[in-house]
Amino acid sequence: MKRNILEAAKVIRSKNSGPYELTLDIMFKDREFYELFKKRRIINAALISRLYRVPKSDILRVVYFEPSHAVKVTLRRRIPSGAPGETDIYGAQQHAPLFDITF
């Protein structure tokens, strides 16, 4: 049976990385989960593009970061921060689709 990401992650968050990028961080509970996710590349550009329904070309980078047992995905902001039509200036509430990840 597939397990939900919440079993493996202790931090799931989003934030601007400058006004044009949104960056998503998932920090794992321990090294084992980190290694598992990294080895199987569970978090990847295709997955994020599907969850956020954005083209793959909008995904700038997926980085597995060993010192924090974390994976970071940086993508294009829907619109630059504060432009007409903005809903979340800081980009701090754009992480919820990640709760749908299973492994």
Add this chain to the structure above:
Amino acid sequence: MDKPRGKTLPEFRILSTTAILGYGFPESSFRNGLRRKPHLIAADAGSTDPGPYYLGVGKSFTSRAGVKRDLRYMITEGVRRKIPVVVGSAGGSGARPHTEWCLEIIREIAREEKLHFRLGVVYADFKKETVLRAMRRGRVKPLAFVPNLTREAVLETEYIVGQMGIEPIIRLLKKKCDVVLAGRCYDPAVFAALPIMRGYNPGLALHLGKILECAAIAATPGSGSDCALGTLRQDSFILEALSPARRFTPESTAAHTLYEKTDPYHLPGPGGEIDLTGCSFTDIGGGRVEVRGSRFVPTEKYFIKLEGARPTGYRAITIAGVRDPIMIAGIDAILKSVEGQVRAMLKKEGNRGRVFFHVYGKDGVMGELEPHRDAPAHELGILIEALGRTPEEAEALLSVTRSTLLHYGYPGRISTAGNLAFPFSPSDITMGRMYEFSLYHLMELDDPDGFPSKVHVF
């Protein structure tokens, strides 16, 4: 003082007071920091996070009282104990009006506390002609996802600032300034300038600055309103909290390296990047973390980041709730029809404003990225936003949209008295001018030290 040859560098301690100047810090933490005899007291004041408005309009996003309170502690103790004080990205956005605003606060503190010191102020503003000339010479390039810079965007921009590096701060410190106030500045530079001037490793000094610029946010439990102490050594640096309630752990410190960054292994800044691929975070006990292996890798050409915002019109909003289940079920089609009706009505008036419906309870937070927008909600919050070229255009558009939605006869409607619950009278709020980012580009500099400065003697 340059590094003495062949001698191990002594410890260099940096007291970072708060994550953003004006956010505050407990006096007890500040005193704990002073007891450690710091060689530098510094704080970063800036961010683009609060959006384009503050840079565009020339105002601080922190309160005057908060900034004055923080600066009073830092400058009074710094001057009395002969500890240099460095503050960067004055007034949050670091353009000339922000820098002058902060300078006036420092002037008041000097007068009120009867302090005598030398203040170096360095400005981060760039003339439009300078940027246009650089564009013509192919020396301006966009960051990821940023459109190419146009002449029009430059001309429409209110203030153009460039994030300065350590060089202008070092120049003022060498001019015997006791306090340095910088306009828009690379966050780590306020912490790294003095130690790099004294011969410490730039990679370590800048990485330490990158963490200290958020003060105790990188501790656990984290706080943006508490102090942190960084100790730079010959080949490592150490972080510690200054409140007994917090500590630094390898996890909290490394986690901070992820925060708001595109790629945690490579942190670009003026003139190069901090490379963390060989970096280690070690618990050395007592709530302290030692970091090793951070390297500064200079780029061939010296680039700085330009920022700017331009006005895009005026905004007016109204807030209302919807509780009718039939209306909630049909909300998308209803809002679309209302917008169409309003558009048709105002077309003859020449109103070219734009309307945005923020529907909380549906997709008000994530907009088109929302995957669960069709999950049933029993009530919705609707924020109607109208943008116009003039305040009148925005207000007229808002007013007509509000009244049309209030009485709109949608299919299947049985609540025929009104569609919206308004919490307030008046229902409409004028928000004034709005801005959007127009510059977020890299520009090549010939002289990293070419930022204008002035020394004031109090």
